[in-house]
Amino acid sequence: MLNIKIICIGKIKEKSLKALLDEYLKRISKYSKIEIISLDDEKLPSSLSQAEINRIKKIESLKIKEKISKYDKSTIIFLDLNGKQYTSEEFSNKLSYISTYESSTIIFVIGGSLGLSDELLSLPSYKICFSKMTFPHQLIRVFLLEQIFRAFKIQNNEKYHH
Numbered sequence: 001m002l003n004i005k006i007i008c009i010g011k012i013k014e015k016s017l018k019a020l021l022d023e024y025l026k027r028i029s030k031y032s033k034i035e036i037i038s039l040d041d042e043k044l045p046s047s048l049s050q051a052e053i054n055r056i057k058k059i060e061s062l063k064i065k066e067k068i069s070k071y072d073k074s075t076i077i078f079l080d081l082n083g084k085q086y087t088s089e090e091f092s093n094k095l096s097y098i099s100t101y102e103s104s105t106i107i108f109v110i111g112g113s114l115g116l117s118d119e120l121l122s123l124p125s126y127k128i129c130f131s132k133m134t135f136p137h138q139l140i141r142v143f144l145l146e147q148i149f150r151a152f153k154i155q156n157n158e159k160y161h162h
Contacts, residue, residue: 002032002095003105004148005074007067009060009112010041012138024145031152036141039063041112053114061117064109068123074105076125078116079140083127092151094126110140 012018021036028034040063042056068076075098086094098106109116121127130143153160 002099004034006036006108008110011038027149057114057117060112061120074107075103076107078109078127080127083129085129088150092154095151
């Protein structure tokens with residue numbers, strides 16, 4: 001069975017988002033083991049210099065890298081604005097390909113509000129982008145879970161939408 005880890009910076013505080021995430025986690029668990037690993041974000045000062053931005057991205061990226069290192073033989077997928085955009089069908093095919101030919105563990109990574117360090121993004125990985133628009137990181141978690149669920153529905157020829 002496929003094992004999915006979603007490593008994120010920051011915690012979800014809104015009850016409605018937590019409930020939605022829990023619902024998708026429950027739906028996905030029919031197809032795959034799945035876990036969200038939330039790491040503490042760095043507090044942002046009121047004014048940010050480029051040096052401060054780089055420092056915070058580095059700290060958060062080190063936390064992510066430490067978590068990633070605990071999972072041998074996994075495939076990493078970064079959510080990144082410079083990543084490739086997929087249709088739902090293409091995304092489904094990508095997950096199927098990875099689980100068949102590469103690894104039984106997929107790690108999705110969602111960085112903090114400032115993004116990920118170049119060093120972390122240089123790790124062997126795939127990079128995907130849901131949109132060139134900017135969304136709150138909490139909502140991207142919901143989008144990701146929804147697309148993972150949809151991918152499984154597509155793979156199993158199950159009806160999802162009209």
